[in-house]
Amino acid sequence: MNAEEIQAIFFAECEESLVAAEQGLAACKAGTQDADTVNAVFRGVHSIKGGAGAFGYIALQGFTHTFETLLSDVRDGTVAITEPLVDLMLRGLDTLSDHVNAARGTGEEPDDASLQAEMTAAMAANAGAQPAPAPAAEVIAAAPAVEEVASSDDSDGFDFDFDAMLDDITGAIGSPAESAESDPDEDKGWQFKVRPHAGAMRNGSEPLLMLRELMELGGTCTDCDVDSIPPLDTLDPGVGYLGWTFTFPADVTEAAAREIFDFVGEECGLAVGESTPLPPVQLPAPRATAAASVAAPAAPAEPVPAPSVAAPVAAPRAEAIPQAPAPTAAAPTSAAQQAAPPAPPAPGQSIRIELGKLDKLIDAVGELVIAQAMMAQRLAGDGLAATEELALLEGLTRDIQESAMAIRAQPIGSVFSRVPRILRELTSTTGKHVRLEVSGESTELDKTVIERLGEPLTHLIRNAVDHGIESAEERIASGKSAEGTLTLSAEHRSGRILIRIGDDGRGINRERVLAKAIEKGLVAPDAQLSKDEIDLLIFAPGFSTAQAISNISGRGVGMDVVRQNVKDLGGRITIESEPGSGTTFTLTLPLTLAISDGMVVNVGDQTLVVPLANVVESLRPEPEEVQGLGASRAMINVRGRFIPVVPLHEAVGALNPVEKPEEGVLIVVETEGAGRAALLVDAICDQRQVVIKSLDTHYRSVEGVAGATILGDGRVALIVDVDSLVSRTLAGQSLAEAA
């Protein structure tokens, strides 16, 4: 794994952290301000900070540091959660998101100076009110209580040669004193004295390793102080009686030697210089009477925390991880409960899988589905359709397929969670008040679909706030509440997902839309359009009704792009609008891009698949409904509206097709570029889910073909790219006529 891969993991993690923090803050805003919620926000920011430092993103690290400090104070209860504070934190999150983008190289670095100042001010304003506890003092206070227990397991009756052991210890550390004595300080060497106290041996520390490190650093052990060793019957194995003196050459810095004792800092007496005495032995206070004769003057000398053999882990833990009490109503009696970490709901365990591997699995499952269908067809041909094992296999195949799809599925919440930010930006620019209602965040759909959903969704939300929801004055004037409501929902329905973006605004002004469309030449001035048809005009390219072009939407691009995006995903978009009471856009999307609904049709000797997303209706025309136009063109009259007929066989070069529209079947399709068209086919065979195989990967991209699929009988069928095929055919016809 190289640095870039780790960096990629970091950015993926940033996204997750931002989402988690956003959700936490949203919960805070909604009134859930408990320790877990604040901690979740803290953890999100904290985790970004850790990585930012590691990868050297200075600006990101700096900002997260300030933000984290503020969150830490909030978590500790020093800063109370108020509405302005939550708003400040939300703005902080927005800036953080910009910082992450800047670090990734996909955005400008935001100017966060004023925001950081605001955060610092928020901390300072509250700091005086409730000073932070001084935890170190509590640790010291807690320690002596434990010592008694620790030092009470003295035992009498040692039966080994203590002196011999001592020799071993002193001898083991470095070469004997002579070498140093023969070369006394002449090269300006210096002395370093160490006396580990009892505490230096707790928490798995091992002073011997540090002595070894001193030697590796270049030190020579010149003396071992054994003077403080008490008579055997009073010896406490938990106390550090020994002290060592090391001599270092001048080129070794004092800091380097001291650094070795970083972890045990106060639990090791350290001294530098020949004249400085070796730090005295520290004896545990409760046993002082027994040991008084040995080292009476030593005990009060250093005001360091009394050593304790068994770490008083339980006591300091309560303050070590402060659980922020709910600032509004935390009764003192609940302190004990707060100390025990409340078990947060366990998040689902997860592993990360490379997307490529997953796609390969999905691909194989697709093949399995096809193989299963082929076998079923073969068995049916042999009169064995009722084979019990076949039904079993079919069930299993379906299960595997669904499970595999579920792996790629993600909750739509990851897209929805970006909405609050968009909304905040919108409300601050437009001055409108908008409340957001979200439901169905846990609805799952394919990752690819989710990734490509962000843009159309953003635009629809902008559109709703900019054009749909009225200003507060206008709302009050029409008898509504000053605050508009934007609803966002997602749900599964019969193998597809419905996403609704609704507002309770003024609704579509159909008169104005129609007038605008006529003005822009999008429809004929005398056209008779139904309500729905007028609504759909807003998706026409280049259409914009905003009287004053705002900096949000109304630039005349957008809604047509939204429709195209949704179409690209194999989905549709519909509008329901009621003047005065609001507009709802409904996106109907497939759960996955790997499988799509298609209409299987025959054209001459070929079998093709028309994506169901494009199909409006299919019909068998009467001869009088078909009007010839020039030599090769035909139009069909569908309820008074003329639609060009596109003979599919010409486009694909099929042999022996049905050539007269009245003898075949016409499939009316909706296209992006060329409006409606009627595809002429011989017959419709089936309507089914097809596994889409890309032509690009196996052959090359072909205009008019969206991909291929394998049918149940093993034959390959091309999936028609209706948009490009119809546009191309109609354009070709015009050219042919012009020629």
Added chain:
Amino acid sequence: MSIPTRILTVDDSPSMRALLNHALTTQGFDVSQAEDGIAALDWLALNEVDVVITDINMPRLDGFGLIEKLREGSRHRDRPILVLTTESSDEKKARARAAGATGWIVKPFDPAKLVAAVRRVAH
């Protein structure tokens, strides 16, 4: 180093785990990873380890909670446990020490310092 020192790193952040893993494995350590305190306890129930390196702030069971649990039993009472902390203040260090940590590694860590810290405590 005939038998590599076995290290368990505990961190909920995948990128931090990746960084630790990279820094330690390239120095010849045998690295295992857990994503939080609970996962670490589960792993330790079945495996042996020489040094534990743990983040503090984690979901489910945090670093201090993990240390407390480990120090409760005799099996890990003297196990070197390093905590990853983003602050180098003395107060934080005192907290880590009081909670039962052997030492600490200040994030963002320098790989050489990380390795030195591990060597300092590895028995």
